[in-house]
Amino acid sequence: MSAPPLPAVSRVTRALPIPAGAGLARMVVLRNVTSFRHGWIALISGFFEPVLYLFSLGVGVGALVPSVTTDRGSVVTYAAFVAPALLAASAMNGAVFDSTFNVFFKLRYAKLYDGMLATPLGPRDVAVGEIAWSLGRGGIYSGLFLLVAVLAGLVHSWWSLLGLPAAVFIAFAFAAVGMFATTFMTSWVHFEYVTLAIQPMFLFSATFFPLSTYPGLLQWLVRLTPLYHGVALERGLLLGEVGAGLLWHVGYLLALGLVGVLGAARRIEGLLLR
Amino acid sequence: MRSLPFGTVVRVTANGSATPAERPTRRRPAPTSGPILLARGLRKTFGEFTAVDGIDVEVQAGESFGFLGPNGAGKSSTMRMVGAVSPVSGGELRIFGLDPASDGPAIRARLGVCPQTDNLDDELTVEENLWIYGRYFGLSRAQVRERAAELLEFAQLTDRAGDKVEPLSGGMKRRLTIARSLINNPELLLLDEPTTGLDPQARHVLWDRLFRLKRSGVTLVITTHYMDEAEQLCDRLVVMDHGRIVAEGSPRDLIARYSTREVLELRFDADDQAAPAAALAGVGERLEVLPDRLLLYAHDGDAALSAASARGIRPLSALVRRSTLEDVFLHLTGRTLVD
Numbered sequence: 014m015s016a017p018p019l020p021a022v023s024r025v026t027r028a029l030p031i032p033a034g035a036g037l038a039r040m041v042v043l044r045n046v047t048s049f050r051h052g053w054i055a056l057i058s059g060f061f062e063p064v065l066y067l068f069s070l071g072v073g074v075g076a077l078v079p080s081v082t083t084d085r086g087s088v089v090t091y092a093a094f095v096a097p098a099l100l101a102a103s104a105m106n107g108a109v110f111d112s113t114f115n116v117f118f119k120l121r122y123a124k125l126y127d128g129m130l131a132t133p134l135g136p137r138d139v140a141v142g143e144i145a146w147s148l149g150r151g152g153i154y155s156g157l158f159l160l161v162a163v164l165a166g167l168v169h170s171w172w173s174l175l176g177l178p179a180a181v182f183i184a185f186a187f188a189a190v191g192m193f194a195t196t197f198m199t200s201w202v203h204f205e206y207v208t209l210a211i212q213p214m215f216l217f218s219a220t221f222f223p224l225s226t227y228p229g230l231l232q233w234l235v236r237l238t239p240l241y242h243g244v245a246l247e248r249g250l251l252l253g254e255v256g257a258g259l260l261w262h263v264g265y266l267l268a269l270g271l272v273g274v275l276g277a278a279r280r281i282e283g284l285l286l287r
Numbered sequence: 288m289r290s291l292p293f294g295t296v297v298r299v300t301a302n303g304s305a306t307p308a309e310r311p312t313r314r315r316p317a318p319t320s321g322p323i324l325l326a327r328g329l330r331k332t333f334g335e336f337t338a339v340d341g342i343d344v345e346v347q348a349g350e351s352f353g354f355l356g357p358n359g360a361g362k363s364s365t366m367r368m369v370g371a372v373s374p375v376s377g378g379e380l381r382i383f384g385l386d387p388a389s390d391g392p393a394i395r396a397r398l399g400v401c402p403q404t405d406n407l408d409d410e411l412t413v414e415e416n417l418w419i420y421g422r423y424f425g426l427s428r429a430q431v432r433e434r435a436a437e438l439l440e441f442a443q444l445t446d447r448a449g450d451k452v453e454p455l456s457g458g459m460k461r462r463l464t465i466a467r468s469l470i471n472n473p474e475l476l477l478l479d480e481p482t483t484g485l486d487p488q489a490r491h492v493l494w495d496r497l498f499r500l501k502r503s504g505v506t507l508v509i510t511t512h513y514m515d516e517a518e519q520l521c522d523r524l525v526v527m528d529h530g531r532i533v534a535e536g537s538p539r540d541l542i543a544r545y546s547t548r549e550v551l552e553l554r555f556d557a558d559d560q561a562a563p564a565a566a567l568a569g570v571g572e573r574l575e576v577l578p579d580r581l582l583l584y585a586h587d588g589d590a591a592l593s594a595a596s597a598r599g600i601r602p603l604s605a606l607v608r609r610s611t612l613e614d615v616f617l618h619l620t621g622r623t624l625v626d
Contacts, residue, residue, distance in 0.1 A: 033391065033392070035392045035425070037422075037423065037425055040419070040422045040423050040425075043419065043422055044408070044411075044419045044422075047411060047415055047418075047419060048408070048410040048411055051410065051411075052410070123406065123408070123409060123410075124404070124406040125406065125408060127372075127402065127406050128402075128406040128407075128408070128420070129423055130372050131370060131372060131395060131398075131400040131402070132395055132396075132420070132423035132424050132471075133392040133393075133395050133396045133423070133424060133425065134423050135391075135392065285372070286372055286373065286374070287333070287373060287374075
């Protein structure tokens with residue numbers, strides 16, 4: 014009646030540079046869902062930040078700015094310009110918070126992954142499960158934010174329906190890279206680097222003003238940041254400025270996410286399966 | 288969903304005292320009828336450091352086997368390799384006849400692991416800890432709920448089922464960790480220092496639970512640096528020192544082979560024990576000089592004490608006791624086993 018994990022499969026995964034897993038990553042997600050049933054209040058804070066920004070900047074500052082010309086040439090209100098960027102940022106915030114602080118605690122203090130790896134679960138299950146949960150959390154924030162943006166009358170294009178899957182995709186890239194980076198951290202002090210990476214990105218990834226405002230060289234720097242690609246993707250969809258160019262952003266985020274997942278799994282393997 | 292080898296749960300209606308958790312676990316024929324655990328020339332190195340230096344071990348189904356030794360002897364490194372979470376550096380290792388390098392998940396599915404430090408999930412309740420851990424083995428929701436109820440009973444934690452883990456006492460956490468390690472009905476249970484840090488009462492409760500498991504046919508592999516624990520729980524054990532096995536046998540065998548039936552412990556007022564030590568030459572079989580006392584190994588402790596008195600030796604206190612594994616260790620390594 015039993016079918017122990019297929020040796021053929023483990024032989025294949027050993028031949029490739031993919032860390033082992035038992036295909037049970039969903040159980041890691043289940044663990045997090047169970048845990049958050051006790052502390053669901055923690056979910057709320059991440060939702061409010063971008064909403065507050067939307068009203069203070071989009072509506073408040075927007076009153077002083079008659080209109081904005083996007084990098085793709087449309088003329089829109091400032092609030093409509095800022096909303097997609099904040100949607101991307103909320104996906105980033107949710108994903109990064111979970112995949113850095115929470116993962117660090119589980120990895121270094123609670124030793125939860127040691128316990129998981131003593132079961133059939135492998136490092137790949139741990140990485141995929143944690144990242145899936147983080148992107149889910151980012152997705153929830155984004156979904157709620159999108160709802161607020163729609164209710165506030167800032168969304169007009171039907172392409173906006175793709176805004177949510179795109180946000181989940183952005184969350185995936187940030188969750189994966191966040192977890193990968195976290196495996197290198199050995200002290201809480203290292204979280205300063207997370208803030209150092211997130212804050213400037215939040216402010217300067219063409220979030221609050223178009224890319225064309227930056228001098229030439231800086232424009233290229235901005236183009237390198239992952240949030241820029243997230244913002245550009247969401248802006249294209251929410252303002253209905255859709256073109257093949259958006260696939261570039263998708264490709265960038267996909268590559269980043271895959272590197273993050275593989276890197277995180279390999280690091281977990283190296284740290285805990287010595 | 289991948290099915291794991293936990294199917295055939297033998298439903299034994301409790302015949303009086305037996306709790307469900309100690310019912311005979313499925314006695315699935317192992318792939319080979321050989322030993323549950325087999326190590327030949329097993330080595331573990333971390334860079335230049337050799338933690339396990341070529342050990343040979345064989346554990347049969349139903350046995351209770353111990354690794355005894357001081358901290359740093361290589362017990363935990365051995366346990367991690369057996370638990371299929373640490374790659375073997377050299378030699379051969381088979382668990383259930385399987386190679387951990389290629390069949391890690393299949394091996395871990397049939398193992399229970401109770402690590403040295405509790406790694407319970409503090410964000411979950413007591414029963415959720417069991418449920419979720421069972422799900423890591425691919426068990427269904429219904430399976431883990433049923434099994435968890437039995438195990439909470441076994442661990443005497445039923446009335447704490449809905450509580451958070453954090454406020455539990457050390458002994459309770461340890462019992463929960465052991466209950467958790469049994470969620471998949473393991474054929475082999477690995478216990479790394481199961482009672483370290485517990486008060487005497489909690490240790491006895493735990494020993495009782497482990498003894499019940501052993502009686503129900505679960506193979507136990509235990510590491511410990513407590514002599515009394517090894518004597519209580521192990522049918523057979525190896526003494527490890529500096530990554531090597533220095534002796535092997537049942538507790539009784541080892542005492543018979545490396546010690547005497549009785550030991551006379553003598554304490555003196557003076558710091559210098561050289562004079563009484565010299566005066567005792569020829570009394571008993573052997574003399575160990577420790578910083579705080581003399582240990583005189585003799586078949587008849589009382590006779591040795593009379594002989595010492597006859598030579599004019601006046602100790603501050605004298606105690607005749609039975610020989611223990613501690614004496615074996617002292618004889619084999621020339622050191623006492625202290626934390």
